[in-house]
Amino acid sequence: MPRYVVLLRGINVGGRNRLPMADLRRVAAGLGWAGVRTHVASGNLVCDAPEAAPGDLADALAAALRADPGLDVGVMAFGADAFRAILRDCPWPDAPGTAVHGWLCAAPPDPDRAAIEALRAPSESIEFRGLCTFLHAPDGIGRSRLAERLERLLGTAATARNLNTLRRLAEMLDG
Numbered sequence: 373m374p375r376y377v378v379l380l381r382g383i384n385v386g387g388r389n390r391l392p393m394a395d396l397r398r399v400a401a402g403l404g405w406a407g408v409r410t411h412v413a414s415g416n417l418v419c420d421a422p423e424a425a426p427g428d429l430a431d432a433l434a435a436a437l438r439a440d441p442g443l444d445v446g447v448m449a450f451g452a453d454a455f456r457a458i459l460r461d462c463p464w465p466d467a468p469g470t471a472v473h474g475w476l477c478a479a480p481p482d483p484d485r486a487a488i489e490a491l492r493a494p495s496e497s498i499e500f501r502g503l504c505t506f507l508h509a510p511d512g513i514g515r516s517r518l519a520e521r522l523e524r525l526l527g528t529a530a531t532a533r534n535l536n537t538l539r540r541l542a543e544m545l546d547g
Contacts, residue, residue, distance in 0.1 A: 373406060373420040376429060377455045377541050379476060380415025380437075381446035381531040389443055391415070399436050411540055415445070416533070418544040426450055427478075446529050448478050452545045454503075459542050461501040462535065464508045469536030473513055475505040475522055482527035491518040491525075505530070 380396070383389040393410040396417060400408045405419040421429055426449035434447040450458070464472050475481075483500060492498060496518060497508040505526060509516045513534070523530045533541075 374423050375407075375418065375420050375452040375545055376426065376449050377452070377545065378417040378419065378429065378433060378447060378449045379531050379533065380417075381448070381529070383415045383443070383445055384413045389445055391437075391441065391443055391445075395441055396437075399440065400433060403432055403436055409544055411537065411544060414533075414537075415531075416537060416541055418541060426454070430478075446478075446531065448476060448529070448531060450476070450503075455545065456542055458502070458504045459538050461504065461506075462538070463499045463501070463506055464497075464535075467508055467510070467535065469539065470513070470534050471510050472506060472508050472535040473519065473532045474535070474538055475507070475526060475530040475532045477503045477505065477526060478529040479503075480528070481505055481530070484525045484527065488518060488522070488525050491521060493518070 383391045393413055397408045397410055400417060400419055405421040408419040410417050430447040430449040437443045437445060495511050496516060499506045507519060509519060513519045
């Protein structure tokens with residue numbers, strides 16, 4: 373079976389959409405997915421699943437999570453090769469892993485570039501690379517006015533992960 377990275381949006385953040393990773397692994401295994409492994413409690417999953425379009429896998433997991441445990445959250449899936457390509461396209465591979473975040477998109481973004489530029493701090497850099505938009509925020513992502521609004525400005529559903537997490541998920545694909 374092919375290997376995939378599956379990302380959930382907005383779980384275990386601020387006390388909302390609580391989902392223990394053991395429950396996520398159980399639900400994914402119930403779909404017939406094998407080798408299901410999670411990384412940290414923010415909805416990062418690597419698994420082997422029957423060959424399918426990543427969007428179909430994401431839809432199947434989203435539906436299963438709505439049924440049990442009753443969560444309505446966004447889910448995105450990426451094939452192993454596509455995920456590795458996203459990581460290879462990172463324009464700042466040598467930056468500290470917490471200073472670079474990737475917004476992985478469900479569809480190619482249609483960014484509001486004027487609004488993005490108006491919010492971008494002088495120290496920040498942004499690059500649009502296919503299904504991932506990378507933001508380098510050396511002063512900290514928590515201080516970035518752009519980071520907190522970026523998903524809406526991309527014009528498509530997206531979920532953000534820092535470069536450390538993206539690297540770890542790529543390692544899990546190989547392990």
